[in-house]
Amino acid sequence: MIWREYHEYTKHTAQSLRRSQHFLDWANMPDPFRHYEGVPVLDLPADPPAPQASALGILHGQAAQANALDGPAFLSQFLYHSAAISATKRVPSSGYQYALRVNPSSGNLHPTEFHFLSQGLRGWPDGLYHYRPSSHMAEQRAEGIVPSGLPGGTLNFVLTSIAWREEWKYRDRAYRYCLHDIGHAWQALVLAARAMGCESFATALFADDELTQALRLSGDEWPMLAVSIRGPAPGEMRAEAGCTWHGGEPNILSTNQIEYPRIEAMHQATKVKMNGTGESADHAAISNGIALPAPALSSKGYGEVARTRRSALDFRGGMESISFGDLSALLHAASQPLAGDFCDRRFVQLYLYVHRVEGLAPGMYRYWPETGQLELMRSGDQQVMAAGLSLGQQLAGNACVAFSMIADLERATRLHGDRGYRCAYFEAGAIGQRLYLAAESLGVRATGIGAFYDDEVHNYLGLTSQMGQVVYHFAIGHPVHDPRLDAHG
Ligand SMILES: Cc1cc2nc3c(=O)[nH]c(=O)nc-3n(C[C@H](O)[C@H](O)[C@H](O)COP(=O)(O)O)c2cc1C
Numbered sequence: 001m002i003w004r005e006y007h008e009y010t011k012h013t014a015q016s017l018r019r020s021q022h023f024l025d026w027a028n029m030p031d032p033f034r035h036y037e038g039v040p041v042l043d044l045p046a047d048p049p050a051p052q053a054s055a056l057g058i059l060h061g062q063a064a065q066a067n068a069l070d071g072p073a074f075l076s077q078f079l080y081h082s083a084a085i086s087a088t089k090r091v092p093s094s095g096y097q098y099a100l101r102v103n104p105s106s107g108n109l110h111p112t113e114f115h116f117l118s119q120g121l122r123g124w125p126d127g128l129y130h131y132r133p134s135s136h137m138a139e140q141r142a143e144g145i146v147p148s149g150l151p152g153g154t155l156n157f158v159l160t161s162i163a164w165r166e167e168w169k170y171r172d173r174a175y176r177y178c179l180h181d182i183g184h185a186w187q188a189l190v191l192a193a194r195a196m197g198c199e200s201f202a203t204a205l206f207a208d209d210e211l212t213q214a215l216r217l218s219g220d221e222w223p224m225l226a227v228s229i230r231g232p233a234p235g236e237m238r239a240e241a242g243c244t245w246h247g248g249e250p251n252i253l254s255t256n257q258i259e260y261p262r263i264e265a266m267h268q269a270t271k272v273k274m275n276g277t278g279e280s281a282d283h284a285a286i287s288n289g290i291a292l293p294a295p296a297l298s299s300k301g302y303g304e305v306a307r308t309r310r311s312a313l314d315f316r317g318g319m320e321s322i323s324f325g326d327l328s329a330l331l332h333a334a335s336q337p338l339a340g341d342f343c344d345r346r347f348v349q350l351y352l353y354v355h356r357v358e359g360l361a362p363g364m365y366r367y368w369p370e371t372g373q374l375e376l377m378r379s380g381d382q383q384v385m386a387a388g389l390s391l392g393q394q395l396a397g398n399a400c401v402a403f404s405m406i407a408d409l410e411r412a413t414r415l416h417g418d419r420g421y422r423c424a425y426f427e428a429g430a431i432g433q434r435l436y437l438a439a440e441s442l443g444v445r446a447t448g449i450g451a452f453y454d455d456e457v458h459n460y461l462g463l464t465s466q467m468g469q470v471v472y473h474f475a476i477g478h479p480v481h482d483p484r485l486d487a488h489g
Pocket of ligand 1: 100101102103104105106107108177180181184309310311312313393447448449450451
């Protein structure tokens, strides 16, 4: 299988980092905004209201009440709280300003594009649209009903990745980050939908080339995940398919796009779909586990939390802590069921580096979601180790708690072929998004960490590759002030 070669080749080691002579070519930085030029562009109403349901409640599986909205109002509120620009940062030395979005992204490079098929939304023409976050508008690429092969419904999102945006900085490791970012964007959609009283279902096991053709996607955009939203303001459903294409000319993102054959090969390999073998899930049986206390509560509204979510630059360290109830709320949010055609089996397990959690001794723990228990693996201070394993990034040591997400890649790929590699990363990104929002709800902050010494993590956690491999690191704590930040309403 190709995934093993790709994964092995893209591991960080001290040697690989020393060998790396990569300098960022700023003049060739890909444009973070895709436009399909020459198509009708539809306005989304400005200043949509914030969904008020408790963000932590939504993360813990509660449902919110739906409001009867017409199509434009629904889409505006939905996209404003899942994919829109939510802040800007200014570099003090140069004055250069750049946008940050509701969905996070490795290096803020935003490889993910949001397309959607709408059918029967009141006051909104049926069609295929591409979301334009730079102006909070929708580009109409086709009007009518576009046959896509995806399950029918009022609203079907298709998330695509433009790998070049990540390759520009992260080179061969970039495919991993594209997949993480899709997982984050997925949950950004799912949770905003839930906060607006809608349910959703993700489809990852579709035929790639057929969907690319059906949506006439630009060659540099790869469809990765479809997310159908059920329950938004339905109007009249038309039975007959048929549409008028505007298509649109995709903008050029860089003058000189460099090829990354390993990523091309990996993407091709993950297009292969195999049938599952119907494995049973394993359940934790630990006798000396530490039971989690009741999760902490928070009444912060979803709209506010989604729009103020930010990555911490670093954490304050020192004596500040979180409560055990906060940690319980974070883990509870991370382990809720996910709805999708690849979600019957979970592939990712959390290992925790506990630095400062009141009532829980510092140490490295494994989390067993089935029984809601923590298993102590190593006791003692983990701050130096967590930062060291995270490529020396101090924020993993200054946080109150840091995480290694360990994915059973063998199992994922036994079930879905190489495609399972994508699925495991989507799950890690989804957990990351849930941790980001839960942290924000609790008045602390998080940061995703895609850079770590892979095999050093395995050695420290005592894992063979058959037992699982590290796919993502995460840190949560009290953030340092970021003077460059300017939040948007
Ligand atoms: C998959 C992923 C990996 C990331 N890796 C790192 C990292 O290694 N170090 C870091 O400081 N931030 C990391 N980040 C945080 C991003 O830099 C941050 O999301 C981006 O700058 C946008 O800022 P925002 O999250 O405030 O919107 C990562 C984020 C994601 C989603």
